[in-house]
Amino acid sequence: MFDPAPEHPYPDAHRPDEAPEPHPLLAPVLGLLGSWHGRGRGEYPTLEADFAYAQEVTFSHDGRPFLRYEARAWLLGADDAPLRPSARESGWWRLQPDGRVEALITQPTGIAEIAVGRAADGAVDLSTHEVARTPTAKEVEATRRRYELPDADTLTFVHDLAAVGQPLQHHLSARLHRRT
Numbered sequence: 001m002f003d004p005a006p007e008h009p010y011p012d013a014h015r016p017d018e019a020p021e022p023h024p025l026l027a028p029v030l031g032l033l034g035s036w037h038g039r040g041r042g043e044y045p046t047l048e049a050d051f052a053y054a055q056e057v058t059f060s061h062d063g064r065p066f067l068r069y070e071a072r073a074w075l076l077g078a079d080d081a082p083l084r085p086s087a088r089e090s091g092w093w094r095l096q097p098d099g100r101v102e103a104l105i106t107q108p109t110g111i112a113e114i115a116v117g118r119a120a121d122g123a124v125d126l127s128t129h130e131v132a133r134t135p136t137a138k139e140v141e142a143t144r145r146r147y148e149l150p151d152a153d154t155l156t157f158v159h160d161l162a163a164v165g166q167p168l169q170h171h172l173s174a175r176l177h178r179r180t
């Protein structure tokens, strides 16, 4: 009999040694595969104070030459107690020959970013190619992101932002540790 809800036959892999085999174009980003967890700090000149946050980031693939990317953050108060949910985003990082990366990233704040850059030497640099905003979204003009793997179990992240009339400058820095 026809099964109305079959298992998806092509599950995502979260490790390089897990099936399906990674596409060869993923070679420069294999170190990112998996789930990461850690904390960071943020600031912006329009904000009264800087802030502390925690974040989870996951990268996976299905055998094709792109990564699935997902990140969610929450603000931390005194004693690291969770204050409230903060930024979330998800998207696709399309790997091209020579380590070039084209990323599509959307946020529930009404922002859709297309970023381009490259993956090389244990780091990925992405800069805005285009930003699309819903009618009520904040005025985000550009971002610059750097993801770095100082060792196999540590991922650092720096995010610069040009928004609400401010020039491109530091918004976030985080240090994450491998969960899986």
Ligand code: HEM
Pocket: 042, 044, 046, 047, 051, 053, 055, 073, 074, 075, 086, 087, 089, 111, 138, 139, 140, 143, 161, 163, 164, 171, 172
């Ligand atoms: C870990 C990820 C992030 C965290 C924890 C974070 C946190 C914050 C916080 C706490 C604020 C102050 C307003 C509020 O309390 O909500 C803020 C403002 C803002 N963030 Fe972020 N953010 C993150 C990622 C991003 C990203 C990816 C973008 C854009 C692409 C962005 C753009 C902005 C903008 C435009 C503002 C408003 C500034 C203003 O109106 O003065 N943030 N962020």
